[in-house]
Amino acid sequence: MTESNLPSRKRRWEILMLASLAAGILWTVVSRVPSAVGAPLSSSPSPREGFLAPDFTLDNLQGEKVTLSDLRGKIVVINLWATWCPPCRAEMPALENAYEQYKDSGLVVLGLNVTNQDSESEVPRFVEEFGLTFPILLDRDGSVSALYELRGLPTTFFVNRAGIIRTVVVGGPMSETFFRSKIEALLQEVQ
């Protein structure tokens, strides 16, 4: 490139840059969606962050029905576990401690036993061993595990007061600090 070409070439680049910026601004304004402010990512439930948590009804250990959508307005932690799963066992004390600490602030923990992959008779023993006080639900036919696309145990879903999943954690064990930080984040959310 000759020196005399340099200014005109620079000028062309400057025009191109200015045009790109103008196009970007225009595109940002045109692609606004005013109706989407505050709405969930999708109206159809799905077991992932930003979506409504799929609804289910399961029996608890006392034989009572528990329905997820009835808990709307509360922070819900859904923990899928099995008695034979070592990381599930390892994180149960942390889960129980977090539940004890935050239940008065509106936290509900649902310990969802994957009963179709477990022994139902072992579940009460497990609950007694760890002194669990939160509701334990029995997924006897595995339908809820399938609904939540279970990929590994434990899996934990943190659901906000509006029923939207905020965090999904596959695997474990999780520490009490982790549980507490996620619950604190949900408590801080503007209702």
Add this chain to the structure above:
Amino acid sequence: MFPFLRLGPFILPMASLALLAGLWLGLPLIEREAARLKINVSMLSNIIFYTLLAGLVGARLGYALEFPNVYLAKPLSLLALTPTTLSPSMGLAVGLITFVIFIQRKGLPFRPTLDALAPGLALFMVFVGFAHILSGDAFGAPTNVPWAIRLWNEYRHPSQFFETFIALTILLVIRERFPKPEGAGLNFLLMVALSSASRVFLASFRGDSVFWPAGFRGDQVIALVILAISLYWMRKWMNTHSTGNIKSHEGGGSYVKR
């Protein structure tokens, strides 16, 4: 989508593996470009290592600062291997500051060093796209177009594939000798400008945007601001006709403008 790989008792998140692969393949590209630009390669590699380390520490501390009571009760939890307890924005900020401090203290030429990073970062962005394809994150908005993909119970724009394709195109532009603005630091700024422009464009097809008042998409506005800043500096650096020969440094000789 293939978010997890089970290996016996271990569950490996594929997106994280894709990002690690991007890092692993991007670093040699940076080193090769640094050598071509006559920048001290081992010094730059060390700086990148410290930057990544500082970014990681910053990300964890940033997250802990959001919940001080929780972490003060159990400070050892700061060392936990949980990627969901990181603050990406804080990690990025700490990493950037660390990088700038180190290259100044070590006397590396600023603008050529940025140029050395450009191809590696462009490749890394391709792997960010792969990570999104594997995890299903950064998913598209519902649509009826013929090329829609079925994901999360709806037909959606294949935004992860758009993202990967555009990132590959940017990599090609950055790596090859296409007509580009000339001068030290401009290849890096071009990479930033193209990447942010692609984000501005693609955000409209995304189904996971956070909406700000008046319906503006948060990620789109941030990308637009980054685009404006990078274009401003491109113009400025084009006008300050730099030879790039800022200073000599240990074992590296001087940077020679292409």
